[in-house]
Amino acid sequence: MRFDTVIRHGTVVTASDTFVSDVGIKDGRIAALAAELDDADEIIDARGLFVLPGGIDSHVHLDQPSGDGIVMADDFDSGTRSAAIGGNSTVLAFCMQEKGQSLREALKVYHAKADGQCHVDVSFHLVITDPTADVLGQELPALVEDGYTSLKIFMTYEGLRLRDDEILATLDAARRTGALVMVHCENEDAIRYLIGRHEEEGKLAAKFHATTRPIAAEREATHRALSLAEIVDVPVVIVHVSNREAMEEIRHARRRGQKIAGETCPQYLMLTADDLDQEALEGAKYVCSPPPRDKASQDACWEGLEQGVFDLFSSDHCPFRFDDPEGKLNEKGKRHFRWIPNGIPGVATRLPILFSEGVMKGRIDINQFVALTSTNHAKLYGLYPRKGTISIGADADIALWDPERRVTLTNQMLQHGADYTPYEGLEIRGWPVRLLLRGKTIVSDSALTPRADRQGAYLARGRSSMVG
Ligand code: DUC
Ligand code: ZN
Ligand code: ZN
Numbered sequence: 254m255r256f257d258t259v260i261r262h263g264t265v266v267t268a269s270d271t272f273v274s275d276v277g278i279k280d281g282r283i284a285a286l287a288a289e290l291d292d293a294d295e296i297i298d299a300r301g302l303f304v305l306p307g308g309i310d311s312h313v314h315l316d317q318p319s320g321d322g323i324v325m326a327d328d329f330d331s332g333t334r335s336a337a338i339g340g341n342s343t344v345l346a347f348c349m350q351e352k353g354q355s356l357r358e359a360l361k362v363y364h365a366k367a368d369g370q371c372h373v374d375v376s377f378h379l380v381i382t383d384p385t386a387d388v389l390g391q392e393l394p395a396l397v398e399d400g401y402t403s404l405k406i407f408m409t410y411e412g413l414r415l416r417d418d419e420i421l422a423t424l425d426a427a428r429r430t431g432a433l434v435m436v437h438c439e440n441e442d443a444i445r446y447l448i449g450r451h452e453e454e455g456k457l458a459a460k461f462h463a464t465t466r467p468i469a470a471e472r473e474a475t476h477r478a479l480s481l482a483e484i485v486d487v488p489v490v491i492v493h494v495s496n497r498e499a500m501e502e503i504r505h506a507r508r509r510g511q512k513i514a515g516e517t518c519p520q521y522l523m524l525t526a527d528d529l530d531q532e533a534l535e536g537a538k539y540v541c542s543p544p545p546r547d548k549a550s551q552d553a554c555w556e557g558l559e560q561g562v563f564d565l566f567s568s569d570h571c572p573f574r575f576d577d578p579e580g581k582l583n584e585k586g587k588r589h590f591r592w593i594p595n596g597i598p599g600v601a602t603r604l605p606i607l608f609s610e611g612v613m614k615g616r617i618d619i620n621q622f623v624a625l626t627s628t629n630h631a632k633l634y635g636l637y638p639r640k641g642t643i644s645i646g647a648d649a650d651i652a653l654w655d656p657e658r659r660v661t662l663t664n665q666m667l668q669h670g671a672d673y674t675p676y677e678g679l680e681i682r683g684w685p686v687r688l689l690l691r692g693k694t695i696v697s698d699s700a701l702t703p704r705a706d707r708q709g710a711y712l713a714r715g716r717s718s719m720v721g
Contacts, residue, residue: 541596599674649692
């Protein structure tokens with residue numbers, strides 16, 4: 254067979270295997286894995302490089318309205334450009350239902366934002382904020398059939414959070430339809446109570462974001478979410494776990510026989526609450542929810558990655574500009590932590606951080622890296638085996654990694670819309686030097702190629718591997 258492209262002499266890595274092989278690509282798909290393939294229009298020399306499935310980041314916020322004049326720093330163009338720079342070929346973003354809005358209406362809005370704008374492949378999780386009988390009974394089943402097979406619910410944020418009876422109804426609808434539910438676990442009533450107490454005491458600086466959202470508030474909500482899921486007998490994903498106690502809840506639930514996926518994120522490995530405690534409003538840069546904790550929590554999250562408590566390592570990219578009246582330092586945010594928008598940028602730094610801190614420091618092996626950053630996302634969110642692995646017939650979404658490349662992170666190289674990165678100056682070992690999306694090179698040496706020009710496609714998805 255004559256190929257469009259052959260990647261030669263690289264070390265191919267999947268979630269289970271590592272082997273030296275050439276990769277033959279035809280019509281955007283992987284067509285051969287063999288030695289000495291050379292009949293191709295384009296030959297890419299990958300000697301000394303790892304040939305990995307492109308990253309899949311299944312937790313990315315793009316172009317969501319945040320209320321009160323706050324504007325998210327990335328739209329689908331800039332956010333997916335940054336994702337590609339960081340070695341990702343697919344992102345799963347959120348389609349946020351407004352109260353009173355149908356899911357179909359919400360999807361129309363998000364498709365209009367995304368379609369034709371994306372540099373990598375994209376799909377949507379539905380965020381359900383208004384679980385009416387019509388939404389759960391009529392819309393959801395039809396949308397799951399149409400390939401919108403996952404949804405997110407919140408236990409915190411007034412206006413977004415669901416109460417326990419609404420959570421049960423949503424979980425039950427998910428069970429009936431075969432959708433997978435992601436849950437943001439923090440106890441809103443406890444947080445509101447603590448914010449009130451902090452206000453009485455005049456504690457309004459950014460660092461108090463962390464003390465109003467303590468570990469117990471996350472642990473309690475995690476336990477409750479898992480109990481509610483047990484009651485209706487449905488799998489769930491516990492997203493952005495920040496500490497040992499919440500992680501142990503996942504372990505306990507699995508011991509009870511529940512099907513649970515766990516997710517953690519770079520901020521819980523690399524940041525602590527001390528980062529919020531800085532002069533000149535600098536702490537606002539690190540405000541996200543759940544908040545970063547302490548060194549012991551970082552160690553626990555590493556343990557969870559090493560031991561398989563966490564299946565997913567996602568960015569929770571939720572970017573706001575720092576020095577901007579529409580961002581972190583909006584007028585009210587300068588004076589009170591509760592008005593600092595929650596979230597940090599990270600779609601470009603997720604993979605390099607885990608590669609450098611995890612693989613190169615010997616905490617996880619490279620097969621675990623692939624599982625945590627690509628394969629498990631594809632399996633859990635209904636994209637496998639088209640995405641998330643290197644096998645015959647899969648989309649040729651491939652990242653070439655140079656383990657010898659040393660990079661000092663700067664905001665500018667990440668090409669997102671935020672005006673900072675929480676990881677400025679971090680020394681990284683190992684870098685994605687080339688990225689192919691369905692066989693076309695879209696990133697080379699940290700720059701988008703002309704072929705990258707918004708070639709990302711929308712992906713309808715199948716059912717999760719955890720469902721059914
Ligand atoms: N939850 C997220 O998943 N992302 C950003 C903010 C939040 O609360
Ligand atoms: Zn969340
Ligand atoms: Zn998020």
